[in-house]
Amino acid sequence: MNEWLTPGLTALVEAVVSKLCEGSSVVVRIPRLFPAGLESRVRTAARESGEMLKRIDPDEHSPARRLMSALDPDDPELSVEISTACLLDKPGLEGTVFWLRLTDVARTTPWLKFLDEVATLRRTHPGRLSPRLLLLLEEGALTCAVGRKVGIEVLDADAHLDFIDLLLVAMHRARMTCGSGIKSQLVGQTCSHLAIWDFGLLDRLLDEPMERLFQPDPVLMDYASELDWSPETTPDWTNGGLKTCDGAVRVHSGLAAIRGDSLDLASRVWSGQASVLMPILEMRRQEIVDAYRDILRACLPWKNLYEEWIQSPDDLELGEVDYLLSRSGIVSARVKAIKNARNELSHLRSLPPLKALSSEIVSRFAR
Structure with missing residues (x-):
């Protein structure tokens, strides 16, 4: 595109x-x-x-x-x-x-x-x-x-030029490179949240393997050096180092990398992953609840850690589901893996490629 x-x-x-x-x-x-x-x-x-x-x-x-x-x-x-x-x-x-x-x-x-x-x-x-x-x-x-x-x-x-413009191009090019499925979505979204408005950077990132895409600091530092940027470069809209997106002032990822702002870059990678994986993990939660509905219903009503009484299995979080299943004598490695992935993303931590693309997350849950 x-x-x-x-x-x-x-x-x-x-x-x-x-x-x-x-x-x-x-x-x-x-x-x-x-x-x-x-x-x-x-x-x-x-x-x-x-x-x-x-x-x-x-x-x-x-x-x-x-x-x-x-x-x-x-x-x-x-x-x-x-x-x-x-x-x-x-x-x-x-x-x-x-x-x-x-x-x-x-x-x-x-x-x-x-x-x-x-x-x-x-x-x-x-x-x-x-x-x-x-x-x-x-x-x-x-x-x-x-x-x-x-x-x-x-x-x-x-x-x-808006983020949505770059996102549209990124998703199309990722689809052409990775085919359909979760991988192309993860690549497209992560590249978009790193490139934001820079189509040149987008093309560079799309050429990288997922391991480097999820740990992008070296790639971004190389890109910044090619633009003759240094830690002393002042971000400005004229030099492409600064742009207001959705009301927030954003610094170019290349400048963030060369200035050592790893936390900001990690947040951008997480944003790309979370936009794809959080809805999928919610679908897995619902599938787990459906698979164990009778067992979970027998555990209710139940007061959770927040002193809230849970009346319906549909209102249980993944951690609560795992706990109640374990208490009922059911230990599911896959339920724990899905719960752990959800916990990582909930705490603003991105997942490595193997875990993000694992069948435990990608495939439908069935007993």
């Missing part, structure tokens, strides 16, 4: 094209580690809406002169001083959007000023045709302040 087919990134493309079709210029701020390919997706979607994207490479010339030259290299006005107003109603503006990729402050500043001038022209000459631009800001250009005005739409690409 291509990441650009996910809901969040699809919505980003739609938002860019929609604003361009409305006549606005669009500035998209793109942090490091964001998936590549926005311009090609926008170009395809814009073409379907009757718009054509024309690439401009910024140079030492003024933006107005650069656009006029792109429209017509032989335009006689190129021999004189050119202002932004000279571009009004120029042939070729209809149906054309100029796009630029900007990566530093020096190149970005004149183009942002030019956008302000175009926005002013749109307000003062509402019936005339003015240029539309798509500016993709990356790296050093992200430090530039962008004015939000009528006729200028500013979009943060990162804001459109």
Whole structure:
């Protein structure tokens, strides 16, 4: 599954094209580690809406002169001083959007000023045709302040990318690699909770065996080193080291690893495992209760450790089931294994691969 087919990134493309079709210029701020390919997706979607994207490479010339030259290299006005107003109603503006990729402050500043001038022209000459631009800001250009005005739409690409987008891709790719079943679910969920928003890291993790995936610190430290991160690197949304997810600020797993935050990484692995295994363990509990219902019913009512009277076998926890069965002379190794796995996860401890994929957990329970 291509990441650009996910809901969040699809919505980003739609938002860019929609604003361009409305006549606005669009500035998209793109942090490091964001998936590549926005311009090609926008170009395809814009073409379907009757718009054509024309690439401009910024140079030492003024933006107005650069656009006029792109429209017509032989335009006689190129021999004189050119202002932004000279571009009004120029042939070729209809149906054309100029796009630029900007990566530093020096190149970005004149183009942002030019956008302000175009926005002013749109307000003062509402019936005339003015240029539309798509500016993709990356790296050093992200430090530039962008004015939000009528006729200028500013979009943060990162804001459109959600955990669910990466999860959808992870589950699809895990299914292609591991086949259907619990293993693909465990791999997909664990990779997602570690990568969170970084599709590059997701691909790296999907290539790892489960033993390294459940103990990911070395893999993550290698990945962080490849990004030239160190323990002194300050996490920031521009460098891909920080993102707000579901209202919580999350640090990239690579930075967490290289800074020695093993507890945080262990929590992420646990979250991935628990999302898959806890529902399965609950199904095993219900199957155990059904298998021993008559014996358990004979033990009730019974007061548990919390001074609560249990009236129905369906309300018994796994530990309570194991205790009452043992008291009744029934010792089941499998019941104990399921109980122990549930206890580990309940205390925020993840399971090793052999235990997570054991038939004791995966298979239905029957006496």
